[in-house]
Amino acid sequence: MxxxxxxxxxxxxxxxxxxxxxxxxxxxxxxxxxxxxxxxxxxxxxxxxxxxRELRQDQEKQVYYLSLEFLIGRLLGNNLLNMGxxxxxxxxxxxxxxxxxxIEEEEADAGLGNGGLGRLAACFLDSLASLGYAGHGCGIRYQYGLFEQKIVDGNQVELPDDWLQKGFEWEVRRADRKVEVRFGGQVETREEDGELYFSTRDYEAVWAVPYDVPVIGYKGSNPDYHINTLRLWSAEPVREMANRNMASGGNYYNYLNYNRSVESISEFLYPDDSHYEGRLLRLKQQYFLCSAGLQSILRTYDKLNLSYDHLPDQIAIHINDTHPTLVIPELMRILMDEKGYGWDAAWDITCRTVSYTNHTILSEALERWPAQMIRELMPRVYMIIDEINTRFCKMLMDKYPDDPDRVAHMAIVYDDQVKMAHLAIAGSHSINGVAALHTDILKEREMRNFYELYPQRFNNKTNGITHRRWLMHANPELCDLISDSIGSRWITHPQELVGILKYSEDAAFQEKAAAIKQHNKQHLASYIEQKYGTVVNTESIFDVQVKRLHAYKRQFLNILHVMYLYNQLKSMPSHDMVPRTFIFGAKAAPGYYLAKSTIKLINTVANVVNNDPDVKDKLNVFFLENYSVSLAEKIIPAADVSEQISTASKEASGTGNMKLMMNGALTIGTMDGANVEMYEMLGDANMFMFGLTADQVMNYYQHGGYNARDIYNSDPRIKEVVDQLVTPGAFAQNSYEFDSLYRSLLDGNDEYFMLKDFDSYAESHVQIEAAYRNQKDWLKRSIHNIAHSGKFSSDRTIGQYASEIWKIHPVNK
Known part of the structure; x- marks a missing residue:
């Protein structure tokens, strides 16, 4: 160029x-x-x-990663980096x-995702392209993202995230490659020569129009770039259908209703599903993605002029969580109704083509859809799901004739509900968890019956992050220091970051690393001062918890501990505490009352603490509104402490823990998700672990024995902060403002064991403070974290997916 x-x-x-x-x-x-x-x-x-062109000529096997979310962030800086x-x-x-x-600030964060699920998909696309694999993303081009978060009087207020207001410079509209997606209608069956044939009439059709975004791989020393495609689908009206409706007696308002119905499909990321219409729209989005994506994939495959018997040899379709599970019955429909395959052959092709990643064991996140809703929205697809269930249950009854409860538990359709995780497992050749602990829980507890049935299908692929964005772009000074010390080979072989271990006690290296951290803290402090008008003490410990707001992630525990520290300082003004700055960033789902109450509590505590002259030099709290990828790139390089404090067994993996580790933050965390694998490398010397184990948590859930009130009554520290939630005074303005949080702990018996873990959590913070006082030792620990973070590059994860699940190899350009 x-x-x-x-x-x-x-x-x-x-x-x-x-x-x-x-x-x-x-x-x-x-x-x-x-x-x-x-x-x-x-x-x-x-x-x-x-x-x-080369992919077509060489007939390389290609993988298509289907996801409702791709949290890609801003692309200008990342593309400049990858293009050299x-x-x-x-x-x-x-x-x-x-x-x-x-200039980078002029680009809006693409509103295509919400949290870790979408950010993981974005990291995977970056690694696929950078490693030279033929791997593409398939998602929806939402007009509006989740929402723009504003904090008004301490409360979260949701505004439309109109990220496309100024256009999106990186996309290319491909109107010539649009496909038709059909909803509703009646299925007609006819028999010819002993064979059944199915067709659907009176359906509602919409156009799925693709917008392609180039996914530019890291060039490095290669002469050319490898560029894959993120294909995003937008729903548009089929004008011919609207005109036909008008001609057959419809009216103008029916025409407008049809247009509005179509546009709503790709209008919002995660429409409100607290009512029937919202749930129907979300299901419609999922089928829209699966049908459009699959038609496009098969159109590309058709250019190879190969029999569909060879589809699994040329195409791998991966479903990111259960949202794209409808690709399984949709592929069956196309193979049988359009390509002429019988059931057994179609099922064999489908299972060998599709693979599935499970991201959660939370019951509320394991999707179930009313059978009637699917039947009305996609009648032919429901017929196929029902037949899959019938055959699957018959197989189970033959295998377990004396265990009807097992069959009922494993059924895909049961009690008028379609269980999407069960369908994903039955119709895939690979099911993977995203951290060793998570996969073990799937195999031993949550999906044990399925693991016993299909042990060869289950495997682990611990998540990873792209070090290109989260270290090279977000923290370029640290990147340069590493390269100056061990050379630049680590950029393409990130596990070679371990080479900086030899500098962990080197005074010159430590001094440079400390200066870089301080510069990053000053940069974040300038942002906070400019946006919120508050001066931040950059000599304080920057303690960071940035992630989606959910009860199991326990931001509530964090802020209760901050309240405890405040109480300490107020009762002992001379207490010699290392200054602490607690930084939160999170969005709560609009209908998630407890999560929004937690945000209100954090902001209330921040307002009290930051304006109290007795403590403001030692303790500060900030809730940074509208947390996003671009904001994370400011926060993460500045962090000293990484809060990864989810209830053990609840976090499938986490990726924020990896980003913060890679930038030299020390983790305070539970033995949950990928924290476990981090701990196996770093040990007690370089992490601060606390709290119940996953086995202990699940034992409490299974057998009981936990009483939150006993802890409340026996620990004066806990009693004081819990009572402050409902006692007008230091924090609460009245007795009901935080009553729901108070009741969740005592009347709800503290479902996520915050009171149980409070003591060990507070003790770990004491250890953090003591460690931070010895800066030379702290820097040694920080360097150990950076050195071992290479294992958590998404390049490693994608290499494992490619060789063990998708059976693809890098393309030689």
Missing amino acids: FKNKEEFKQIFQNNVVSKLGKPLDEVSNEDVYTILSRMLREFAGREWAATN MLKTVKEGLEDLGISLGE
């Missing part, structure tokens, strides 16, 4: 004049972002086309008086 900084400046200035008709001194930051991103996309387009142009462009813009950092 350009060989050096001077050539970049010339090309850039020419584009400004030719595209905008403005001199350089009149362009805005938005103008610069638009010109720069279009330059990169146009240049990448040639390599994108070359990648697709970041330094050249940054310096060239500086010569022109332009800050690349300010």
Whole structure:
């Protein structure tokens, strides 16, 4: 694209004049972002086309990763990094008086995901492209993201996340590749020569129009980029259908209702499912994704002119959690109704093509859909699901003739509910968990019956994160320090980060690492001061908990402990405490009352603490609104302490723990999710572990024996902070403001064992403070965390998926 900084400046200035008709001194930051991103996309387009051409010519097996979420964040900086142009462009813009950092702020975070599920999918796409695999994403192009979070009087307020308001420079609309998705109608059956044939009439059709986003792999020393595709589907009306309805007696308002119904499919990420219409829309989204994605995949396969007997040899379809599970009956429908396959052959092809990742054991997250809803929305698909269930249950009855309870428990359709996880397991050749502990819980407890039936299908693939975004782009000074010390080979072989262990006690290396951390803390403090008008003590411990707000993640435990620290300081003003700054970032689901009450509590405590002259030099609390990928890139490099404190057994893996570890934060955590595997490498010397184990938690759930009131009555620290929730005074303005939180602990018997773990949690914080006082030792521990984080690169995870599940290999360009 350009060989050096001077050539970049010339090309850039020419584009400004030719595209905008403005001199350089009149362009805005938005103008610069638009010109720069279009330059990169146009240049990448040639390599994108070359990648697709070579995949077709070489007939490489391709994997398609279906997910309702892709939390890709901003792309300008990440694409510059992967294209090897970041330094050249940054310096060239500086010569022109332009800050690349300010330009990156002009890009909206893509509203395509919510939390860890979507961010994992984004990391996987980055690794697939960077490692040279033929692997593509398939999702929905939501017009609005989850919501834009504002904090008003301490409360979360949800505003529309209109992320497409200024367009999305990285996408390409492919109207010529649209496909038709059909809902409703009546299934007609006819028999010819002893064979049954099925067709559907009176259906409602919508267009699924693809918008393609290039996924640019890291170039490194390669002569070319490998560029895969994230295909996002947008729902649009079928005008011919609307016109036919009008011609057959429909009216203008029916036409408008049809248009509105269609547009709603791709309008919102996670529509409100607290009522029937919202649940129906969410199910509609899932089928829309599966049907459109599958039609597109098979259209590509058809160009190979191969029998569908070979589909599993050329195509791997992976479903990210249960949301895309309908791809299983949809593939069966196409194979039988359109390709002429019988049931047994179609089922064999389907099972060998599809694989499934389970992301949760939380009962509320294991999807179940009313059978009648599926029957009405996609009648032919429901017939296939029902037949899958019938055959599956017959097989179970033959295998376990004396165990009807097992058959009922494992059924795909039972009590007028379709269990999507059961369907995903039955119709996939691989089922994986996302951390060793999570997979063991699946096999030994939650999915034990299925594991006994299909032991060869179950496997573990511990999650990972792309070090390109979360270390190289988010923390470039640390990246440079590592490369200056051990060379740059770690960038393409991240497990070689372990090489910096030899510098863990090196005074010069420690000094440089400390200076980088301090610079990152000052950068975050400047952001907080600019946005909230509050000065942050950058000499304090930055203690960070940033993740989705959910009771099992226990932000509530964290803020109860902050209340306890405040009480300590108020009762002992001379208490010698290392200054602490607690930083929270999280969104709560709009209908999740307890989670929103926790946000209110955090902000209430922050308001009290930050305005109390007795403690403000020692204790501060900040809730940073509208947590996002771009905000995480500011917070994570600045963190000293990483809060990973979920109730043991509840967090499938976690990936925030990995990002913070990679940037040198020390973890305080439970033996949950991937924390366990981090601990196996780091040990007590480099992590602060506390609380119940997964076995102890599940034993309490199974056998009882836990009484939260006993702990409340026996521990004065706990009693004081819990009572403060409902006693007007230090925090609560009245007795009912936080009554729901109070009752969840005592009347609800503390479902997530926050009071049980409080003592060991508080003791771990005492250990953190003591460790931080010895900065040389703290830096040694921090370097150990960075060194061992290479195992948690998504490059390692994707390599395992590729070789063990998808059976694909890197494409040689």
